[in-house]
Amino acid sequence: MINNQKNKIQSDSANEMKPPNVPNSFTPSGIEVPISVTPDMVDFSEVGSPGQYPFTRGIFESGFRGRLWTIRQYSGFGTAEESNERYRFLLEQGQTGLSVALDLPTQCGYDPIDPMARAEVGKVGVSLSNLAEVEILFDGIDVGEISTSFTINGTASISYAMYCAVADKKGVPREKLTGTIQNDILKEYVARGTWIFPVKPSMRLIADTILFSNQHTPKFNAISIAGAHVRDAGCTAIEEMGYTLANGLAYTDELIRRGGDVEKFARRLSFFFYVHMDFFEEICKFRAGRRLWAKLMKERYNVQDPKAQMFRFGVVCGGSSLIGAQPHNNIVRVGTETMAAVLGGAQSIFTCAFDEAFQIPTEHSAEIALRTQQIIAHESGIARTVDPLGGSYYVEWLTDQMESGMAKTIEEIEQYGGVEKAVEDGWLQMKIARRASERKQASDSGQNVIVGQNYFRRKNQSEGAGEIFTLDPKAAAKVIAKYEQVLDTRNSADVKKSLAALEAAAIDDNKNLIPYLIDCCHAYATVGEMISTLKSKWGEFQEPVRF
Amino acid sequence: MALLGKRILIAKPGLDGHDVGAKIIALALRDAGADVIYTGLRKSPLYIARVAVDEDVDAIGLSILSGSHKEIVVQTLECLNELDASDIKIFVGGTIPRDDYEGLIAAGVRGVFTA
Numbered sequence: 001m002i003n004n005q006k007n008k009i010q011s012d013s014a015n016e017m018k019p020p021n022v023p024n025s026f027t028p029s030g031i032e033v034p035i036s037v038t039p040d041m042v043d044f045s046e047v048g049s050p051g052q053y054p055f056t057r058g059i060f061e062s063g064f065r066g067r068l069w070t071i072r073q074y075s076g077f078g079t080a081e082e083s084n085e086r087y088r089f090l091l092e093q094g095q096t097g098l099s100v101a102l103d104l105p106t107q108c109g110y111d112p113i114d115p116m117a118r119a120e121v122g123k124v125g126v127s128l129s130n131l132a133e134v135e136i137l138f139d140g141i142d143v144g145e146i147s148t149s150f151t152i153n154g155t156a157s158i159s160y161a162m163y164c165a166v167a168d169k170k171g172v173p174r175e176k177l178t179g180t181i182q183n184d185i186l187k188e189y190v191a192r193g194t195w196i197f198p199v200k201p202s203m204r205l206i207a208d209t210i211l212f213s214n215q216h217t218p219k220f221n222a223i224s225i226a227g228a229h230v231r232d233a234g235c236t237a238i239e240e241m242g243y244t245l246a247n248g249l250a251y252t253d254e255l256i257r258r259g260g261d262v263e264k265f266a267r268r269l270s271f272f273f274y275v276h277m278d279f280f281e282e283i284c285k286f287r288a289g290r291r292l293w294a295k296l297m298k299e300r301y302n303v304q305d306p307k308a309q310m311f312r313f314g315v316v317c318g319g320s321s322l323i324g325a326q327p328h329n330n331i332v333r334v335g336t337e338t339m340a341a342v343l344g345g346a347q348s349i350f351t352c353a354f355d356e357a358f359q360i361p362t363e364h365s366a367e368i369a370l371r372t373q374q375i376i377a378h379e380s381g382i383a384r385t386v387d388p389l390g391g392s393y394y395v396e397w398l399t400d401q402m403e404s405g406m407a408k409t410i411e412e413i414e415q416y417g418g419v420e421k422a423v424e425d426g427w428l429q430m431k432i433a434r435r436a437s438e439r440k441q442a443s444d445s446g447q448n449v450i451v452g453q454n455y456f457r458r459k460n461q462s463e464g465a466g467e468i469f470t471l472d473p474k475a476a477a478k479v480i481a482k483y484e485q486v487l488d489t490r491n492s493a494d495v496k497k498s499l500a501a502l503e504a505a506a507i508d509d510n511k512n513l514i515p516y517l518i519d520c521c522h523a524y525a526t527v528g529e530m531i532s533t534l535k536s537k538w539g540e541f542q543e544p545v546r547f
Numbered sequence: 548m549a550l551l552g553k554r555i556l557i558a559k560p561g562l563d564g565h566d567v568g569a570k571i572i573a574l575a576l577r578d579a580g581a582d583v584i585y586t587g588l589r590k591s592p593l594y595i596a597r598v599a600v601d602e603d604v605d606a607i608g609l610s611i612l613s614g615s616h617k618e619i620v621v622q623t624l625e626c627l628n629e630l631d632a633s634d635i636k637i638f639v640g641g642t643i644p645r646d647d648y649e650g651l652i653a654a655g656v657r658g659v660f661t662a
Contacts, residue, residue, distance in 0.1 A: 104562035193564015
């Protein structure tokens with residue numbers, strides 16, 4: 001009933017508000033753009049060449065002619081069997097990498113029978129509480145050939161350990177494994193919320209994962225430092241990149257503290273962002289971020305190897321830029337965003353489905369999202385030459401503006417006392433919440449045009465997408481039944497022994513925890529058991545509630 | 548200041564970590580004059596109901612984006628009942644499919660709000 005009222009208000013205000021006739025002169029990050037950018041406004045000295053420091057024009061000399069970006073669609077839901085079926089479908093359709101979505105209990109470290117978990121089992125991703133589930137998930141899929149990305153953070157080290165263990169079981173040498181775990185805890189405290197432990201032990205666990213991975217799975221990216229979530233939580237494109245690079249620096253410092261060689265580990269750091277709708281600002285965000293990272297690596301850490309200066313990143317097109325109203329318009333938004341990602345030089349792209357603003361995509365909407373990338377890759381021709389926008393007055397000018405904004409964002413955090421402090425105090429969380437509120441007010445007041453939502457609404461417009469994806473209502477029960485079966489059949493002595501070894505290693509700062517986690521996985525210890533063991537030594541993060 | 552004197556609890560039940568919507572609503576209600584309490588992430592329905600009673604709130608806003616709204620809403624209503632506090636009104640926001648609105652209203656929710 002209250003909703004009817006809300007719809008009424010929206011359509012009334014849509015009638016009242018006239019859309020602007022001309023474009024806004026400010027980018028969403030607040031940069032004022034001149035009507036015409038002239039050559040005297042541009043500093044071309046840092047444009048350089050593709051594949052060369054400072055990599056403004058991309059990290060590869062041959063751009064996409066050498067290798068197309070990885071088309072990687074995010075999926076996973078319900079049981080491991082269902083997800084396995086969807087993966088095989090996507091691989092048959094020409095997808096080149098897998099991306100595993102995990103359910104919240106797995107991401108937060110709860111077993112499916114935990115009272116905190118029951119309502120969420122299998123909802124936003126697949127439940128992987130123990131190795132038996134991972135074995136089902138990759139049944140019939142060659143983990144030595146396919147690259148797999150796991151969107152997981154608080155329990156990323158365990159997912160990584162599971163992936164190593166499943167390779168062991170299949171007889172695939174670990175060094176053949178390729179893929180990515182997100183494993184970026186800092187932004188979880190700020191935006192995504194799957195934190196578990198306090199900041200310090202979390203940083204150690206991340207560093208351990210990266211250092212182990214560099215040695216044993218050298219082709220695997222053990223961290224994907226993500227700006228996507230803070231962006232979706234409300235901050236601007238400049239802040240998205242600035243905060244993310246600041247986090248990258250914090251991980252770099254921690255890795256060095258734990259004995260890592262920056263020339264080596266920096267080669268495997270990777271990044272992850274959203275692309276929203278402001279086309280040139282997004283392109284320049286990537287160009288500027290890539291250049292700034294290379295400079296930070298060289299100037300702060302004296303990194304010499306170009307491969308360790310290179311900023312490699314994946315992107316998601318969609319997220320909060322997708323709108324529930326007139327949802328098919330999102331296909332156009334995702335297409336535009338994909339082009340920005342390509343022109344910005346992304347290494348891998350995930351395109352959201354048009355119905356993702358309100359549900360898990362159907363097979364139909366997921367296919368359109370995949371086809372969008374294939375059309376841009378193979379029909380549009382924009383990937384034909386490296387950095388086709390390089391040298392454009394506007395693009396180079398805006399790249400410079402974005403870069404200086406990002407540098408200021410990093411400086412502001414460092415002046416506050418660093419990322420870890422900003423997160424522990426809730427300072428960063430509060431800043432982002434305020435930004436989100438501003439963004440909401442800007443769209444409510446009609447300052448920002450969102451087609452179909454605040455302008456150009458149709459009378460009696462439907463908000464649905466037609467076809468609805470529904471989860472198997474029995475999925476949770478199936479997951480729990482399998483979980484109990486594993487508990488009944490595993491060797492409890494092995495479980496106990498491996499967990500006890502993990503517990504001892506947790507309080508020994510000289511130990512790398514990953515081999516202990518892999519042993520636990522092989523013994524079919526569960527995610528909940530491993531996390532509880534670590535919690536017993538490390539405690540839990542106490543969320544500072546500020547808004 | 549339409550909400551002057553009202554006390555409202557904004558809560559994040561379950562494991563969902565998307566708290567932007569919750570915070571935007573908390574800020575907006577505060578701007579409208581209400582006393583707003585925000586629970587932070589990952590709270591159980593029982594915890595939320597207890598805080599609501601202890602803080603003597605007029606309404607609870609539940610923010611859920613993980614698809615588990617049906618289970619969580621029902622549990623929260625049950626907990627309020629057990630604490631003799633079914634007079635506290637519940638409203639829900641997040642990623643809620645339109646087809647679920649009616650069921651939530653029938654269960655006792657006073658309003659469903661989505662983006």
